[in-house]
Amino acid sequence: MKIVFLTAGAAGMYCGSCMHDNAIAKALRAGGDDVLLQPVYTPIRTDESSIASDEVFFGGIHVYLLQQMPWLRWLPRWTRSWMDRPGLIRMLTKKAVKTDPAKLGALTISMLRGEHGRQSEEVSRLVDWLERDIQPDAIIFSNLLIGGAIPTIRRRLPQTRLVVTLQGDDIFLDHLPDDARSEAIALCAELSHQVDVFVTHSEFYRDKMGAILGVGPDRFDLHPLSIDLQPFQPSTHPGEEPAMVAGPDDEFRIGYLARIAPEKGLHHLVDAFLRIASRPEHANVTLHAAGWLGEHNVAYLNELKSRVADAGLADRFVVTESPEQSEKISLLKSMNVLSVPAPYEDPKGLFLLEAMACGVPVVQPDHGAFSELVRSTGGGVLFHPEDTEALVHQLIELRNDPDRRASLGETGRQSVHQRHHIESAAEHMRRTCQRS
Numbered sequence: 001m002k003i004v005f006l007t008a009g010a011a012g013m014y015c016g017s018c019m020h021d022n023a024i025a026k027a028l029r030a031g032g033d034d035v036l037l038q039p040v041y042t043p044i045r046t047d048e049s050s051i052a053s054d055e056v057f058f059g060g061i062h063v064y065l066l067q068q069m070p071w072l073r074w075l076p077r078w079t080r081s082w083m084d085r086p087g088l089i090r091m092l093t094k095k096a097v098k099t100d101p102a103k104l105g106a107l108t109i110s111m112l113r114g115e116h117g118r119q120s121e122e123v124s125r126l127v128d129w130l131e132r133d134i135q136p137d138a139i140i141f142s143n144l145l146i147g148g149a150i151p152t153i154r155r156r157l158p159q160t161r162l163v164v165t166l167q168g169d170d171i172f173l174d175h176l177p178d179d180a181r182s183e184a185i186a187l188c189a190e191l192s193h194q195v196d197v198f199v200t201h202s203e204f205y206r207d208k209m210g211a212i213l214g215v216g217p218d219r220f221d222l223h224p225l226s227i228d229l230q231p232f233q234p235s236t237h238p239g240e241e242p243a244m245v246a247g248p249d250d251e252f253r254i255g256y257l258a259r260i261a262p263e264k265g266l267h268h269l270v271d272a273f274l275r276i277a278s279r280p281e282h283a284n285v286t287l288h289a290a291g292w293l294g295e296h297n298v299a300y301l302n303e304l305k306s307r308v309a310d311a312g313l314a315d316r317f318v319v320t321e322s323p324e325q326s327e328k329i330s331l332l333k334s335m336n337v338l339s340v341p342a343p344y345e346d347p348k349g350l351f352l353l354e355a356m357a358c359g360v361p362v363v364q365p366d367h368g369a370f371s372e373l374v375r376s377t378g379g380g381v382l383f384h385p386e387d388t389e390a391l392v393h394q395l396i397e398l399r400n401d402p403d404r405r406a407s408l409g410e411t412g413r414q415s416v417h418q419r420h421h422i423e424s425a426a427e428h429m430r431r432t433c434q435r436s
Contacts, residue, residue, distance in 0.1 A: 002034040003433055004134060007052070007142040009042030009060075016350045017142050017167050018044035023228045026051055027426035036134065040146055057126045058111070058146070059084035063119045067107045070118050077121065105180030108172075112187040114148030123149045131156050138162075138433035143169050144213075145184075147191050154194045161435055164192075165199040166209045167347050171263075173212075189213050197432055201225040202369035205347040221432045225348055225373065226425035229417060231325055232357040252282075252399045255335030255360070256289040257328065257351045258342070260321070261297050265341035265365075270304050270317075272341075272391045276399075277313050285399065290320040290331050332358040336405065337398050339363040342370075343386055349373055352380070353420050356412030361405055363394045377420070379412015 007021040022044065025037040029051070037044075037052040041060040044052050062083040066072055072080060110117035115124070126149055130136065138161040141147050150162060169188070173181050192198075192213045198220045200206040206220045254273060258264040266289055273287040287308075293301060301319065308317040323331060332338070338355040345368030352362050352373055362380030364370040374380045381398070383390035398405050 001137045001430065001433055002134065003028060003036070004130065004136045004139045005035065005037045005142070006040055006057075006139060006146060007037060007044060008146050009039045009044045009056070016348060017165075020167075020226075020348075020350060021140075021142055021165075022050055022052065023226075023422045024425050024429055027228070027422045028430060031423075031426055031430070033430065036136075056084055057129075058119065058122050063111065063122060064107060066118050066122075067110055073118070073121055077125075105176045105184075108145065108176060108184050109180060109187065112145070112148045112184060112191070114150070115152050117148060119148075123152055127152045127156055130160075136160055137435075140165065140429070140433070143167060143172075144188050144191060144195075145169055145172060147188075147195070150191050150194050161433055162194065162196045163199060163429075163432055164195050164197075166205060167201065170208060170212060170347075171344065185212060195219075197221055199223050199429075199432060201348055202372045204345070204369055204372060208345070221428070223425060223428045223432070224420055225350065225353060225369070226420045226422045227350060227353045227357065227416070228422040229357055232329060232354075250284050252285045253335045253337075254285065254287050254395060255332065255338040255355070256287070256291070256340055257332065257338060257355065258291045258340045260289065260291045260293040260301055260319070262300060263342065263344055264291070265343050267300075267304060268341040268343070268386065268388060268391065269339055270307065271388045272339075272395060273317070274308065274311050274313070275388070275392050276395060277316060278311060282396075282399070286316040286318065288318045288320070288331065288335060290323050290328065293321045328354070329358065332360055335360050337361055337363055337395065339391065339395070341365050341386075341391060342368075344368070346370060352377075353416050356380075356409075356416045359409040359413045361398060361408035361412060363391065363398065377412050377415035379408055379415060381408070 005021050005025050007018055009018060022037060025035045028035045039052050039056050040058045043056060044050060062080060065083065111119060130153065139153065140163045142165055144164050144166060147164060153160065154162065173184055176184060192215050198215065200209065200220060201223055203222065206217060206222060210217060210220065254269070256266055256269050260266055269287065276282050277285045305314070305317065308314055320327070320331060332355055338360050339362065340351055342365065347369050349369050352364065352370070355362050356377060356379040362374060364374055364380060364382055365385035366382035367385045371382060374382055381394050383394050
């Protein structure tokens with residue numbers, strides 16, 4: 001099949017959706033399909049080799065300026081094409097500074113209007129390219145919010161199957177001003193009528209987005225969340241295995257691996273760590289956090305570091321910013337348990353599969369996709385969301401029961417290897433892209 005992934009870059013951030021799209025696209029290619037991973041807004045950033053196109057459609061700088069200065073569209077496009085250069089986009093978006101929500105709302109509405117919005121010329125450029133140069137059998141959108149061009153694609157490429165993966169659309173919508181959110185949802189619902197099939201990674205998110213969009217469960221395909229397990233395999237060549245992070249033999253490492261941000265709940269884990277580590281009998285407990293840190297969250301991390309330092313535990317709180325893949329795997333393998341106590345209902349949770357692939361049990365809030373993933377794999381335990389005492393209890397229970405930790409870790413590892421490998425995800429996506 002000839003398949004195009006339209007995947008939204010996340011400025012300078014490591015993006016779980018981008019990494020997942022990249023891994024599935026590679027697996028589909030390995031299986032013989034003709035696959036193009038095409039970024040929109042910004043180039044994508046992954047912690048493994050990327051197969052994404054160097055070109056960017058709907059360049060973030062360009063579409064933003066068209067929104068703020070609509071007269072730009074009357075200039076010849078060749079005078080504006082420099083705005084879409086990937087290097088420039090990377091440079092100007094690498095810090096991922098937040099945009100004014102009011103302006104973001106207007107831009108979101110305009111983009112969802114597609115050929116009727118202020119970026120209509122960019123819609124034509126994308127669809128011209130798809131029709132003239134690619135003529136794909138299927139197009140996969142990484143979310144519905146980049147789907148403003150769907151009506152134009154449907155009209156000009158009527159035989160192309162349109163697949164939309166829903167994986168966090170509601171979170172973005174909830175951050176818009178109320179009036180923009182209502183209008184954006186209405187526009188998304190209109191677009192949904194022209195989508196052939198939606199993909200989610202959990203029943204929870206299927207039901208949630210189905211209710212928001214007014215789409216029945218019969219129009220969804222449920223794909224188990226998956227990762228590429230090859231990097232997690234033990235090396236067959238001496239010296240190629242990433243070095244384990246050194247630490248005392250009796251150290252109990254609580255781990256965190258996600259974006260370092262309030263929405264991922266690191267502050268909840270710090271709260272739990274402070275309650276545990278302050279007890280004399282838990283003098284061996286340390287907290288190791290790793291993930292991408294945006295400039296706008298530096299103050300957040302510094303506040304957490306200050307709290308830990310004030311408790312006299314600064315030497316037991318270690319932070320690693322934006323680890324590359326080999327370093328990330330090494331960190332995971334050094335952890336005794338992983339917890340990302342996000343207060344919102346996460347639609348995925350790739351970091352859970354990565355921890356389980358390393359045999360590390362997880363402790364997660366019982367909501368969102370976490371509930372299904374932990375229960376289906378058997379690789380961890382759940383606690384009531386935002387209940388710090390329950391989180392403390394579960395972490396202490398696992399610290400004091402190494403046999404249970406080992407059992408959970410091995411059960412999770414086997415489950416991931418059996419049901420959550422990227423080759424299986426690619427086969428699911430291939431079947432979804434085939435016209436029935």
